Amino acid sequence: MNQKLRSVLYVPALNEKAMRKSATLAVDAIIFDLEDSVFPDQKAQARSCLAEVLTKERDQFQGKYLAIRINAQDTAFWNDDLAMVNQVRPDAVVLPKVVSAQSIFDAAARLCTSNDIQPKIWCMIENPLGILRLENTVENGIKAGLECLILGTNDLVKDSDLDPGKDRCNLSPWFSHVMLVAKSFGVTVIDGVLNDIKNTEALSAESEMAKALGMSGKTIIHPAQVDVVNQCFSPSPEQIAWWKKIVEAYNRPEHAGSGVINLEGTMVERLHLEIAQRRLQEYDQTQ
């Protein structure tokens, strides 16, 4: 996808105050939630609350990627949620508890296109079957607009009876499988949330792990988590300086025809130039 997603904030769609606050925060994306954070008998109220905010105050959210998490297809809320999505037209719709491409096809078939643009589809991967079948889901789902996977680590832990362990070491094999599939088919992955809101040390450690595995960013639940996540998923000044050096080196006439160069004692190939250019472009998007 074109947009860099470092911090992706969940906001309960029933919480008008938090929705307004989210517009003022330095997050890259917002997921307005109609699913788990909204009690069943308040779904209709949440839908109309969200529709009103996004219809009347949309310009307040400029520059942020906006997604709506709907309820699962086997609930009584799916139809009404999708009707609301069609009314509000977010950038993406987030499908919970996805275990097959069929739920992507079914949602895509209900999404209206406008000027040939259909909201993208993001999938929560949050149970063992969802991970086991991910290859098939992604390979087929991208044809119907699948763009991004979000790890639903709370549900994954609940449904698999596992203890995440120190530094989430027991989740590591599950993450690796998700990353292998996602990178094979070019979809973005966003890490799950940290429930311990004020624990910046743990947030930083989880973000570093996610980044090292190739995830783009992390879902968050509270304004206090924004800065740590943005910083962890942004390059350091040293990295930026090095990428710029690579680009400058290859721009010099003497290297115009070089496949490989020696840059300050390091072998740099054109593939490194591609990485440097891509990273600098991503960095520019966040400035």
Ligand code: COA
């Ligand atoms: N988005 C935007 N603003 C938020 C927010 C969020 N997710 N969570 C809290 N805030 C705001 C509050 O409205 C409050 O604003 P104010 O200073 O203008 O009054 C401020 O941040 C401080 O909030 P605080 O009192 O510390 O939090 P809380 O106790 O009211 O709420 C939670 C704590 C966890 C209930 C709340 O953060 C939340 O609902 N998070 C999202 C949960 C969710 O969507 N879960 C589903 C996916 S895992």
Ligand code: MG
């Ligand atoms: Mg969940």
